Amino acid sequence: MYDKGKVITGLAIFFLVFTFPFWSNIGKTAPMPERSLDTPVLQEMAREAGLDLEQALKEGAINCVEDKDYIVSQHMHLLNLWRDSVVRSGNRMYAGAFGKRHEMSLSKSCMNCHSNKKDFCDRCHNYMNVNPYCWDCHLTPEQMGTASDAEVKQ
Amino acid sequence: MSATRREFLKIAGIAAAAGAAATPAFASFIPGNILWPRGESKRDEAYTAKRWAMVIDLAKLDQKVVETVREACHAAHNVPDFLKVAGMGAGEAKRSEIKWIWPAKYESAFPNDMNEHMSANVTQRPVLVMCNHCDNPSCVRVCPTKATFQRADGLVLMDYHRCIGCRFCMAACPYGSRSFNWYDPRDAKDPKTLVGGRAVDPGFPTRTKGVVEKCNFCAERLARGEAPACVAACKNNEMVFGDLSDPESPARRLLRERYSVRRKPEMGTGPQVYYVI
């Protein structure tokens, strides 16, 4: 190989620069943020079940459209399938895992319970540095005037 | 088999291949790793048909009706109004205009049906033009991503999530029914307001800049059992909407009773907006 020294130095520099995000963050893990489930609608559902919110969530008296773990890891795929189903097939209703029918609507179903976008969606999305483009077109609870985030409400 | 069902089967396969051993951290990269959907359905109250079509009674249209109809449609679908933007030149506003349904001159709507010495009652009346939801839509044919597609009930719809904004459909439409979002339709300072000052109706999403849009025959209203916004805004049956496969539908009745024309049928597109004279 010609210019062995130069080539190896070049490769080393490239490798260092390329892996910058990894080694520059070693030992600096930020804790995963907590989602807040404290919204008026969920509080109301807990009250109806005769429990406080924390208990109701723990005992499964309040449920999302699917199992919680599934929703946490798969909500983006569920939303994509809801989207295709509504837009392309004209089906609007979804048979949820817990025996209820739900309207497949981001703003009318998801954001009805989770009216705290800042404390629910944004915390994780900011942490993961994902920037979904939902709100370019759909209205946020804040824009609809139904937001329950403390700082947004003021 | 519905698109969703196919999608589901596809991703179920991927998930099976990936195995159940995936750690939670990577689980979100593997779509659909539990069995679902349990089922999707229409709303109980949804209007359904084999072939939706619109019949417009030209003799009943006047300036007031067409303005009411346009306003009802554009308000229901969050259509911005660039012509009302202060400080935007008339030329630029007209270039950026978005129209779902609008009044055209008879000679513009029916350029091949313009005879000399025709009754002013016909030539001087405004004609409401809109997407024709063609049987053989050229826009759907040219779309490279299936962002515009035809539903089984005839509706030609847009998937605003998928459109890449190539505007091939605009070149392909022989009716000029399609508009492009040259700018963001929402007001830059106030996202609750559309360009031109109208407040956003929370019942329908806005669009984002860079996608094509057009009349959707009010698919969202049909889904909840309501007539299209333009039809609902008509007080005197100026516009009649119905199932062409049903001989007793009001649309079929009107077509049976009166002489009707369509815009540019010679294009072979099979337009499904009929005009009775």
Added chain:
Amino acid sequence: MLDKAIKGSKLYWWWLFILFGAIGTGFLAYLYQFTHGLGETGMSRDISWGIYISQLTYLVGVAASGVMLVLPYYLHNHKAFGKITILGEFMAVGAVFMCLMFVLVDLGQPMRMFNLVLHPSPNSVLFWDAVVLNVYMGLNLVIGWMVLQCEKKGDVVPKWVKVLIYISIPWAFSIHTVTAFLYAGLPGRHFWLTAIMAARFLASAFAAGPAILLLIMLALRKASSFHVAWDTLKGLAKIITYAMIANVFFFLLEVFTAFYSGIPGHQETFYYLFTGLSHHGHWYGQLVPAMWVSLILMFTTIVLLVVPQWRNSEKVLPVTLVILVAATWIDKGLGLVIGGFIPNPLNEITEYAVTLPEILITIGVYGMGALVVTLLYKIAIGVREELENKPRIIGAAEHAAHGHAH
């Protein structure tokens, strides 16, 4: 071979500097367009494609024209072109690259570009255009590179490369045919709805593309050691002559059909382009002067090309070719796309005026294409120089096959 691209004269570096300037400016303009929306262009609801798609159409022709060097050499054993096929191939790479960039800057949602792959739609001509253009770019890059490498090492070109070369010949025709189908299959656009569109595209491409190549070769004769024999260039000029005549002939066929049939839809765009149209008391005819200039220049080039002593004159030919490129650019890169949108489907007229960001982005994309072509040409010429300066051990037959006259 890549190292050839980073060693060069002062002139070379100045040229790269200029290109980077153009690209940088174009990039900034694109950021502006990306942030504000395509409303910053002159396009509109009625003229929904503008200068970007026009350039795509023109440059597909330039890309396809490389075949006019490859075909005579490989199919007719026209030895004189052996040395210059590489220029045609690398030009095609740059031109297709520009085509793809022009599609990209024209998209309203470029981040979703991969929807083309995620939701492939064989019913869409645009889908096929993307396929044939990408494949053609790949073919030419691989072929050009491999042939050059074999030349450098004194090897015989491997069989699989030969196969690719034979595939690339019909492929060149396909890219411009499919691009013509973008237009020629649309109902309601009378100016485009014509079966001769693909043939007309090819004719204009085979005139304009080789003309650009020939001008580049003349420039290379001045600015580098790459010295193509005048006889070779004369052969190319003959091809340009035939193609240009065919181009104008096809145009006249269109005029006949439109005006002898008397069908208004077929005539309106011609009127708009050459006389202007009156509509509601207003006259629209922005493109009229340019179209007449184009038409007159086309006939002028035909005269200058047909007369042998002008065609074979080292003084006249370059001027003729510059005129030819200008004339075909106005015709295809301006009149064809814009004109096709006028009048609109409702028989109303909106005109198109190009904006500053649009111009800067267009220049930026041309800069990128020129950069690609420059780097590839620099490598090719560098390899040739090296071969000429050192004693060679390849056989005489091989030598002849590569057409080394010097």
